[in-house]
Amino acid sequence: MKLLIDRIKSPIGTICIVSDGKHLCSLDFADYESRMMKLLHQRYHSIEPIATIDPQGFSSKISAYLEGDYTSLKDIPVKAGGSDFQQLVWQGLQTIPVGTTVSYGELATKLGKPTAARAVGMANSLNPIAIVIPCHRVIGAKAKLTGYAGGLERKQWLLEHEGVPIRSSRV
Structure with missing residues (x-):
């Protein structure tokens, strides 16, 4: 290939x-x-x-x-592979609007799998297309920054770049 x-x-x-x-x-x-x-x-x-x-x-x-054009990613065709569940989670990630966050539990519920927060977190961590499939928009309970394969500093930068207020105490 x-x-x-x-x-x-x-x-x-x-x-x-x-x-x-x-x-x-x-x-x-x-x-x-x-x-x-x-x-x-x-x-x-x-x-x-x-x-x-x-x-x-x-x-x-x-x-x-x-550089600040938040609409520029929406037309990029992605092919992430993965299991059916991973694809479901990654498609769900793409519905999270720029400048907003959801918790792993909220995303699991939105996907019709309310008891699957940990599985959603695992699928999120295996996302092969960072930024475009915005796994950085998923945060832990109580708005805590958790888990980002590229490092929490990058996750924080991406969220702040999108206008999400981040308190340093969350990291």
């Missing part, structure tokens, strides 16, 4: 963007690139990474989001 890979600079570190030529299939931070590549190998088995600049315009759209 040929995968197009771009790396862009951002205020929260270098971001790796992976496309299959039609869809965004991975977005992670460069300091987690080895984890990202391992997951891509598990998903596609044999991959051929090809360095590319701005595949399908995805890098430009992600850069626009980071």
Whole structure:
């Protein structure tokens, strides 16, 4: 499987963007690139990474989001893979509006699985397309920042970037 890979600079570190030529299939931070590549190998088995600049315009759209254009991500087609439950959670994440947060329990209830907060948290942690599938908008009970595969500092930056007031005592 040929995968197009771009790396862009951002205020929260270098971001790796992976496309299959039609869809965004991975977005992670460069300091987690080895984890990202391992997951891509598990998903596609044999991959051929090809360095590319701005595949399908995805890098430009992600850069626009980071510069404050919160609508720029909505038209990016994603192909995240995953189990049926993971896909349900990741689709649910995409319904959380910019500038808002939900708890894991609230998301589980919204998905019709009110007792599955932990499972929602696990699926959230395995989201292969950070930022575009906005797992950073899910927080713990009592508005506590918890769990973000890219690091809590990045989660806090993304939420503040979207206008969510974050008290440092939450981190």
